[in-house]
Amino acid sequence: MIKTSGLTFQYDERDMVFNFPDISLGPSENLLILGKSGVGKTTFLHLLAGLLTPLEGKVEIEGISIHSLSNRKMDRFRGQNIGLVFQKNHAIQSLNVFENLQARLFFANKAISNTIISDLLEQLDIIDCQSKKVRELSEGQLQRLGIAMSVIHRPQLILADEPTSSLDDDNCEAVIQLLIDQATANNANLIVITHDGRIQPLFQNSLTL
Numbered sequence: 001m002i003k004t005s006g007l008t009f010q011y012d013e014r015d016m017v018f019n020f021p022d023i024s025l026g027p028s029e030n031l032l033i034l035g036k037s038g039v040g041k042t043t044f045l046h047l048l049a050g051l052l053t054p055l056e057g058k059v060e061i062e063g064i065s066i067h068s069l070s071n072r073k074m075d076r077f078r079g080q081n082i083g084l085v086f087q088k089n090h091a092i093q094s095l096n097v098f099e100n101l102q103a104r105l106f107f108a109n110k111a112i113s114n115t116i117i118s119d120l121l122e123q124l125d126i127i128d129c130q131s132k133k134v135r136e137l138s139e140g141q142l143q144r145l146g147i148a149m150s151v152i153h154r155p156q157l158i159l160a161d162e163p164t165s166s167l168d169d170d171n172c173e174a175v176i177q178l179l180i181d182q183a184t185a186n187n188a189n190l191i192v193i194t195h196d197g198r199i200q201p202l203f204q205n206s207l208t209l
């Protein structure tokens with residue numbers, strides 16, 4: 001569950017102040033955040049992930065006010081409870097697909113289960129790539145690995161930044177459906193930011209910044 005109240009943010013004293021709307025999602029609810037380029041979507045997502053500190057207001061995830069945590073506790077909280085899907089893949093190039101997921105579980109301080117990894121790779125249809133190095137993957141396979149890495153540790157909150165901007169309609173819907181399925185399977189919240197209106201019908205809630 002995630003709830004925000006009165007969130008504002010400013011990059012620098014001379015910059016404009018962003019005022020973000022309050023959001024509140026119950027168990028397993030998802031949200032699409034739309035908005036034109038430059039309106040502050042990524043900034044909002046980074047506040048929700050605890051990567052930026054608000055000027056005012058708070059973000060509560062599973063009842064914890066995340067910006068009141070120390071940096072060390074915040075890093076640990078994020079590693080264990082949040083799954084981030086970025087436009088650019090953050091997998092470790094020198095490891096293969098399977099090893100990347102083992103590493104993700106290690107860094108989240110979760111037990112390393114090869115069965116859970118295999119099951120997820122099966123679900124995402126990249127089991128045949130498990131021994132491939134990251135640089136040997138196609139764009140679509142890389143995107144699936146990105147999703148696998150964001151959900152393998154069963155986070156309570158999945159945050160995705162423009163996951164579909166470079167995809168055709170079929171792949172766009174497939175990627176969003178994968179994220180929704182993973183969130184539902186783990187009883188997690190999913191928040192996606194985009195300027196891609198194609199995916200709006202797949203979401204329970206949406207708001208425009």
Ligand SMILES: Nc1ncnc2c1ncn2[C@@H]1O[C@H](COP(=O)(O)OP(=O)(O)OP(=O)(O)O)[C@@H](O)[C@H]1O
Binds near residue numbers: 044
């Ligand atoms: N580190 C930064 N320092 C100063 N200004 C920044 C910084 N990052 C972003 N901004 C500015 O804040 C505004 C919002 O940026 P943000 O990336 O949140 O927008 P966005 O809605 O995600 O845009 P896009 O859809 O193009 O990715 C932009 O005007 C941007 O130039």
